[in-house]
Amino acid sequence: MGHSAPVWDCRAAIEITKDWNGIDQVVLRNPKGASARISLHGGQVCSWRNDQGEELLFTSSKAIFKPAKAMRGGIPICFPQFGNCGTPEQHGFVKNKIWTIDENPPLYMADLDGASSFVDLLYRSSEEDLKCWPYSFELRLRVSLRYDGDLILRSRVRNINGKPFAFSFAYHTHLVVSDISEVRIEGLETLDFLDNLCHKERFTEQGDAITFESEVDRVYLNTPNAIAILDHERKRTYVIRKEGLPDVVVWNPWEKKSKAMVDFGDEEYKQMVCVNGAALERPIMLKPGEEWRGKMKLTVVPSSFSLDL
Template sequence: MGPSAEVWDQRTAIEVTKDWNGIDQVLLRTPRGASARVSLHGGQVISWRNESGEEMLFMSSKAIFKPPKAMRGGIPICFPQFGNCGSLEQHGFVRNKIWTVDDNPPHLHLNDSKGKSSIDLILKPSEEDLKYWPHSYEFRLRVSLTTDGDLIMISRIRNISGKPFSFLFAYHTYLSVSDISEVRIEGLETLDYLDNLSQRERFTEQGDAITFESEVDRVYLSSPNVIAVLDHEKKRTFVIRKEGLPDVVVWNPWEKKSKSMVDFGDEEYKQMLCVDGAAIERPITLKSGEEWKGQLELSVVPSSFCSEQLDSHWRGF
């Protein structure tokens, strides 16, 4: 990378604006034109565009952008629970909180040639938060956009209380697709999954790839760290790479459920698919002072890549 590119990174790679609620948003950009927008409402990535300006993430046209309501789309962060499995609100509470920029982030080892445009955020519980989840923590989030336009999210959760606590976690990633009936997922074949449409009963995936013709709400267990989502119509493949996240959530609400959600368009299920790097089957337990790290990397490649090429291409991750 030459000096001019380095100057570009320093001066214009990061821009801070405010939304109509006065909440800061951070725009990350690359010299080639890719971008990502992160809202301090939830620490949520709400946009990720490629070098041509094409949006890679789905955001509902009916999404409600007003705290404390979570935003429908992008990449909400689910912590300390996923679903309605406890006394807390669905998918936990950090996606509804206002995060702050972390002025003193810990050093994270990132490939310097890949991670140039980054923002570090931090969330700590308030006194009110501790009343309904009585555990002290520091949640640090780094969102990076590589020079190639790949999106990297690194979460670090540290237990700063005097007693252990357990949690579930997911990057609830809403991918934008051309038509859900034209999409397939590779990398989850033969895996066991919990079916949330059948009281979390455990099944084994039988198909060569996962395709969609009705509502799907599953947690695939002990999954590989590289998953591919192929969009035939757009001739592109999302490559999802993950660390510290053993499970993968696959969700599409289909027609009936879409009509029951006030912040989701009746027909929008056709243009989205959630594929989440997650830790759900076995809760993560941190002793006092311990830290957990979960990383997600999203990239897009031409669909001429097949799963065997993906395995070899990204083996070094």
């Protein structure tokens, strides 16, 4: 019998480092040189690089890397709400908390999705959390980096409370682009959206693709499971595929709002766009013991790609 090919060890492809605040970060790698970095502060994906070492996630040069606030950029996990609804705080509180590495994830987390490396993270509600949101829960996150460089986030929310609760959820995904005025988003044509710049009034998308000429802050409803973000200048396309996340948030602050944000550069709106897989319009209801699952997969392909919906 011949020698078998060496097997890439998913666990060995993980490195634990510390950031400048002493908080653990997990670095995932694949054999081709792609990588992802996840902070235990918020379970936030801070970096996703392709096999040429190019950063694919936007982080502001003015981001504040200090607990207890999430940094501006990457992929914060927004739970149990997205938006500003009073309490709990804007976009929820789990993005501002310290998570743990889940060494013994449940069997249902065993689907590796073709992962080259992965990590399982866990956040359980604390006594402090119950003061602002009076429900006990477990939130599990698996971040996987595939052999082909794709990034996959799988989340599971379990109600360990004695009564039902409802929540919203979003992967607040900040993507690097060359020039926002050259970006178009396909897959949301003809859909209804809530415009956060017009008191959440409902409109119907009229264009054959979304392009950017001013501030955009919209929640697209009942969206397809695949969305494409085309960056013409770089000749590459991000494809977002999602499950359990019927809505898509599209956001770019443009010039005026950029200047008003202390943790965002005045001109940085030109190099980023947020396209978030989310469940917002109809909050998810969980009875005691029930669990919700959501998934988002990020792929980068040449811009000759055509989204077949």
